[in-house]
Amino acid sequence: xxxxxxxxxxxxxxxxxxxxxxxxxxxxxxxxxxxxxxxxxxxxxxxxxxxxxxxxxxxxxxxxxxxxxxxxxxxxxxxxxxxxxxxxxxxxxxxxxxxxxxxxxxxxxxxxxxxxxxxxxxxxxxxxxxxxxxxxxxxxxxxxxxxxxxxxxxxxxxxxxxxxxxxxxxxxxxxxxxxxxxxxxxxxxxxxxxxxxx
Numbered sequence: 051x052x053x054x055x056x057x058x059x060x061x062x063x064x065x066x067x068x069x070x071x072x073x074x075x076x077x078x079x080x081x082x083x084x085x086x087x088x089x090x091x092x093x094x095x096x097x098x099x100x101x102x103x104x105x106x107x108x109x110x111x112x113x114x115x116x117x118x119x120x121x122x123x124x125x126x127x128x129x130x131x132x133x134x135x136x137x138x139x140x141x142x143x144x145x146x147x148x149x150x151x152x153x154x155x156x157x158x159x160x161x162x163x164x165x166x167x168x169x170x171x172x173x174x175x176x177x178x179x180x181x182x183x184x185x186x187x188x189x190x191x192x193x194x195x196x197x198x199x200x201x202x203x204x205x206x207x208x209x210x211x212x213x214x215x216x217x218x219x220x221x222x223x224x225x226x227x228x229x230x231x232x233x234x235x236x237x238x239x240x241x242x243x244x245x246x247x248x
Contacts, residue, residue, distance in 0.1 A: 088153045099238075107142065112142050114142075134154075
């Protein structure tokens with residue numbers, strides 16, 4: 051991203067007119083839309099994330115922010131995911147959207163190509179192996195599903211490793227899973243932790 055020194059002062063009323071928030075931030079930036087063509091050999095050479103039908107803009111923004119924090123450069127979204135340029139997605143990403151490439155593509159096609167190239171697909175499912183015990187690698191696709199339905203039946207056959215984040219408290223009935231944004235952060239963290247110590 052090219053830096054610029056061009057600045058223009060604005061008062062609170064100006065910021066309110068520009069911003070979609072009731073209480074605007076102290077600064078607003080105008081940046082070009084980042085259009086990077088999808089480069090599968092590059093994406094498959096490291097850890098990336100694939101999202102199926104993630105609908106909540108806050109969740110997508112959180113996942114982008116976590117990806118930026120843990121050095122994951124690419125996210126591939128199914129076409130029915132929320133728009134990456136939704137204002138709430140941008141707000142929740144807290145600027146990470148400038149450092150993470152978000153692509154929209156047919157996941158069945160992407161995962162089929164991954165299988166042809168022996169790229170592992172780590173699917174987050176409730177019946178998977180604990181992420182803290184399962185072998186992880188330095189490349190592959192982390193597949194996260196829809197907020198309420200998880201990974202769909204037509205994508206599950208592409209999953210080569212089923213993983214889960216185990217719960218450690220049995221005393222709280224009704225808590226049977228994590229929010230997809232929280233789950234992504236935990237999974238990204240464990241991949242990076244393991245890669246740094248192995």
